[in-house]
Amino acid sequence: MLRILRHGFAVLLLTLLTQIGGLAWLLALALRRFLPWSGRLVFLALFVCVYAAATLVTHQVAPLFGRMPLPCFTSASLTVRTSFYCALNRNYVTPELKEAAEAFADHMASSFPGTTTLALDANFPFVSGFPLLPHLSHDDGRKLDLALYYRDDGGNFRNGETRSPLGYFAFQQLLANSPQPCADRRRFLTLRWDLAWLQPLFPDWDIEPERMKEALRWLSNEGRNHGIEKVFLEPHIPARLGISNDTIRFQGCRAARHDDHIHIQLR
Ligand SMILES: [Zn+2]
Known part of the structure; x- marks a missing residue:
């Protein structure tokens, strides 16, 4: 038994x-x-x-079955952050999303030569409605998380790197005047973890503002022609970059924080 x-x-x-x-x-x-x-x-x-x-x-x-793997081992403009995601079969998207992600990464690499765009959790290879935990919405091949672009203390762009080994859980600090939509919400029945105990383990890098700004501009403009319907990000990041667009939205206070990655999804 x-x-x-x-x-x-x-x-x-x-x-x-x-x-x-x-x-x-x-x-x-x-x-x-x-x-x-x-x-x-x-x-x-x-x-x-x-x-x-x-x-x-x-x-x-x-x-x-309508799912394409994102590249795991490549020096191309788009690659999965760590082969760990590929080993767990978490790197699958629809052909349309693969095309959109590659077009985005190619644009970033041509605007900022040599830039690699990193993909994080995508979807599983089979069956719509099978969520890729803990991302409840990543269940149809049309959702993808992308890493933020970072610069280190010296102001140098850290190409192909993220603050944490998986690309998640290293949250960006809010500025004093940042919008804080969840500040007075009760921390109850929520996936919005701050993981404060984990933060000191990560390098204290900031986002690289030029690449981040161009990334959000492309995703919310040209990205629409590639089917991108929503971009989820914590409001303090587009606010400090001076970007506002209907496509860029707040995911809500019950979902996980989105200031360690960018979530994109297709129509
Ligand atoms: Zn996501």
């Missing part, structure tokens, strides 16, 4: 984290009887092999 519960928990966790990981676990369970060895380490090794094979196959077949 305990074994069934343990395997059930593993399948559930892997499915929530990677979508195909739960199936890979079940397949590894079915295949292990054909191995001449036994033991937990042997099973784990078998699972890793099955999962890696399933991930490679997914990369090839997901386009047949």
Whole structure:
């Protein structure tokens, strides 16, 4: 009984984290009887092999189901922040969103030569309505998070880098006169975590204002021609850059903070 519960928990966790990981676990369970060895380490090794094979196959077949992988290992203008997202199959978008993200990244690279645009969490490869936790709305291939552009203490642009290893959770500080729409909200039943204990671990970089300004301008203007309908960002960032546009919106006080990344979504 305990074994069934343990395997059930593993399948559930892997499915929530990677979508195909739960199936890979079940397949590894079915295949292990054909191995001449036994033991937990042997099973784990078998699972890793099955999962890696399933991930490679997914990369090839997901386009047949309307999802394209964003590039994991490339020096092109658009790349996924860390191969960790690719290993967990969290880098899939519709062909339209891939085209929009590439057009955006190409524009940034031509406006600021050498600039790499970093993609963070996207969507899973299969099935609409399957959310990529903790992003409840990333469930149809039409949502993508992009990293902010940063500069360090010396004012140097940090190309291809983010303040935190995953690109999330390093929140930008508000200025004294910044809009603070959630200041008097109760912190109850909310995904709006400040993670204050984590902040000292990250370098104290600021956003790179020229690239950020151009990014928001493109996303909310030319981006519309590529189907971009909404850009979610904490209001203090467009406010300090002097940008205001219907497309750039506040995600609300119950959703996660959006001053560590930019969320874009298609119509
Ligand atoms: Zn998002």
